[in-house]
Amino acid sequence: MSEPAEIKLIKSIFTEGFDHLCSGILKNPYQQKYFDRSEIEKLKKIHMEAFLSGMEDDLNNVKRNGFILGKIHFSLSIPFSATLTNLEKMEYVLSGFLKTKGSNEGFDLEETLEKIDKVYQLLKNSIAYGYLYSFLQIDKVVIREKLRTVKHSEEELRFYVKEHLVWLNKIIEDIKKLRCKSSVELDVNRCKFSRLLEDEAVLNISRKKYDIVRDIHDKIHKTAIDIYYSIEERNFINLLFDYINLQKLSAQFLSLLTVKIAVRSVEDANIDPLTGVLNRRPMEFILNNQYQISKISNRPVSIALLDIDDFKKINDNYGHLVGDKVIKQVSSILQKSLRKSDLIFRFGGEEFLIFMPFTEKKDAFKVMEKLRKRIEEKDIVCGDDVIRVTVSIGVEGATLHPNETVNDIIERADKKMLRAKKTGKNKVVI
Structure with a gap:
């Protein structure tokens, strides 16, 4: 059974548009390092299937293929911002080609352009979910390993490091299962770490650093609230950016605490026995x-x-x-x-x-x-x-x-x- 003329034309326009976009990518020294020809052909096939499914109103297939594309791009270490830019360029190129070639083929141009926009909004959201899922898989393992390293320590501040890691781990589980209702305490004033912040002397750091710790802690909770809102809205692009921001803030937060732990340590391995100051062993880390x-x-x-x-x-x-x-x-x-x-x-x-x-x-x-x-x-x-x-x-x-x-x-x-x-x-x- 032969394909309808409309589908043939759309396929032709997609192929030409994709090839046009890829030629630009392969000339860009920033992007060319991520791709080779075989990977581009694979991405082209999945991308085309997602696009054509959307044009035929099979939105579930758009989501499915978009998720796969997100995971592949993540595995190639391509930043999501670069992928998002390329998708927007692809939509622009397709729309331009369609305006040039489709106007003489009996298309309802305005309706088709609206459909393309709808398909790419869904595709970008699904690709973001593929990225997010990949991040979660890796971060889950990393957090589990960090928890293992602090489990048997009696250092006071390490208790709070552990508490934060457990809190973060629960958020990851909520995101993976797309739970709109939080499994963690979101109120910044009611979490366990806020009790530590009530007494500056416990942290034993300068006022400037204390203010930085408190500011980061507040931002972590605000970002967590944004995460659950994005889950509820099923806005995976925002959810991905919220999650990346949460991990960045958590890294900063844990860096402050772990540095303080290292500095407060009085183990012989870290203290020069002659002078009583720190030796070179913990220097690079601190x-x-x-x-x-x-x-x-x-x-x-x-x-x-x-x-x-x-x-x-x-x-x-x-x-x-x-x-x-x-x-x-x-x-x-x-x-x-x-x-x-x-x-x-x-x-x-x-x-x-x-x-x-x-x-x-x-x-x-x-x-x-x-x-x-x-x-x-x-x-x-x-x-x-x-x-x-x-x-x-x-x-x-x-x-x-x-x-x-x-x-x-x-x-x-x-x-x-x-x-x-x-x-x-x-x-x-x-």
Whole structure:
């Protein structure tokens, strides 16, 4: 049985439109990395089936194929925003081709264009659901693994990490089953974490960080409310964006808490036994999380690298025990002079890294200059000997550039510290 002329024409227009769109995609360096020819042909076949089903009013088949398309695009690591843009381009191209070629074929052009719009609204929504389902499958496993890691810990803050993960896990179950009625507490003032926020001293963080924690916590609950509204409306595009936002906020929230756990830890593995400051083992984890917090809040951070001048001569002239005492004294001055929110790491033998959140580079320079003078003026008594030492310091601030990492800032601070050494020592270079 031959196909109706209308269907033949629509197929022809779809094929031409799809090929036109794909030629543009394959020329785009941003998008071409996601596709090869075999994948495009597969997507074309499913996309065409969904489109033709919609034109024939088989909306269930549009939903089914859209869901499959969403899962495939997700598996190819294609951002949903890029997929959404391509769908909108495809609809535009099809409408344009139809206006050009269909007007002479006896089409009711206005009705057909309305149907195409309706099909693509449904297709975009179904593809969003395919993406969402794929996200949920992965996040379920990730959360289960995180829960396993905190299960046996007695650290106070880890209780709240666990509570939030359980809360998040229940929301995922609700989304998977499209429950309109929440299985979790949505009222921001009645959840368990709000009790912790009633007492700032429990968190033991600066007022600025406390305000950030509270703000993120409020946003998490507002986003959760939006999620259940989107479920009720079956608006999967909004639901997907709401869910991504929830996961982003949760990551920020958990980063704040887990950083605090790491900083409060007094395990030997994390504390340098000679100086009592943090050693390099937890440094990467803590600094990466702290830097993310600065990006979230759009607040400045600065890093200083401090090195004791001529330390080898001290060891050679007085011995290693005196050298150790010098390191301890310098560390003690650092701990007494800096804020509680500043993080101090023993970076190397006689070298310290200082992380200063919410601090502009020019302000960090002033702090380090005062510190340098304090160390220079300090008498270090070692038996019968009284020693004075100096330090060279490099200071660098974060640019908050999207591609910048903490290691980039440390490298720049290290170069400035070396410049201080090479240009006379006992100075701060910014």
